[in-house]
Amino acid sequence: QQQVKQSPQSLIVQKGGISIINCAYENTAFDYFPWYQQFPGKGPALLIAIRPDVSEKKEGRFTISFNKSAKQFSLHIMDSQPGDSATYFCAASKGGYQKVTFGTGTKLQVIP
Amino acid sequence: DAGVIQSPRHEVTEMGQEVTLRCKPISGHDYLFWYRQTMMRGLELLIYFNNNVPIDDSGMPEDRFSAKMPNASFSTLKIQPSEPRDSAVYFCASSFPSGGAETQYFGPGTRLLVL
Numbered sequence: 001q002q003q004v005k006q007s008p009q010s011l012i013v014q015k016g017g018i019s020i021i022n023c024a025y026e027n028t029a030f031d032y033f034p035w036y037q038q039f040p041g042k043g044p045a046l047l048i049a050i051r052p053d054v055s056e057k058k059e060g061r062f063t064i065s066f067n068k069s070a071k072q073f074s075l076h077i078m079d080s081q082p083g084d085s086a087t088y089f090c091a092a093s094k095g096g097y098q099k100v101t102f103g104t105g106t107k108l109q110v111i112p
Numbered sequence: 113d114a115g116v117i118q119s120p121r122h123e124v125t126e127m128g129q130e131v132t133l134r135c136k137p138i139s140g141h142d143y144l145f146w147y148r149q150t151m152m153r154g155l156e157l158l159i160y161f162n163n164n165v166p167i168d169d170s171g172m173p174e175d176r177f178s179a180k181m182p183n184a185s186f187s188t189l190k191i192q193p194s195e196p197r198d199s200a201v202y203f204c205a206s207s208f209p210s211g212g213a214e215t216q217y218f219g220p221g222t223r224l225l226v227l
Binding site for chain 1: 116143145154155157160162167168203205207209214215216217218219220221
């Protein structure tokens with residue numbers, strides 16, 4: 001019930017391409033879905049987040065798409081750059097409940 | 113703000129030794145989390161505190177692990193005795209819920225190697 005499944009495990013994208021990472025959850029009580037970005041040797045940092053009352057949220061080149069009925073959400077990185085190379089974690093939590101369930105992570109490599 | 117501070121950044125110890133990891137959360141944050149990250153298991157929540165009180169320690173692997181938060185600006189994660197399988201990166205994170213947003217701010221981590 002608390003699991004968040006993330007795919008793919010790793011991803012290689014050409015510079016300028018679109019990177020897509022998918023996540024699925026089971027617990028319908030989840031109502032907050034953040035994405036964290038982690039560079040090597042650093043801790044994860046919040047990238048973008050969405051609540052289920054909207055189907056899409058865009059911040060610059062990063063977009064979250066949310067499908068409540070399918071219990072799925074995805075991160076799209078448009079015009080991917082080598083500086084985007086990092087590990088990305090999707091996550092989910094219940095409102096007012098601080099425990100966050102993280103996905104297993106996707107290692108993204110953007111090649112020139 | 114200096115962000116979440118963790119020490120040491122790297123720790124190498126021998127099996128059976130006691131290991132103490134330290135964390136200073138962001139001032140004003142009332143939630144503190146300890147995570148463990150490994151290639152095999154990803155990012156695992158070990159324990160979290162609210163206002164210095166442990167709320168959920170269900171992720172603590174076994175009795176060898178203990179965590180304390182004696183005050184709002186300091187927390188420790190102790191492993192006694194340590195084992196090679198404890199080798200991982202341990203992260204501390206803190207948060208301050210605002211408008212329902214649950215952003216966690218992670219420290220740089222402590223890379224632990226148990227020989």
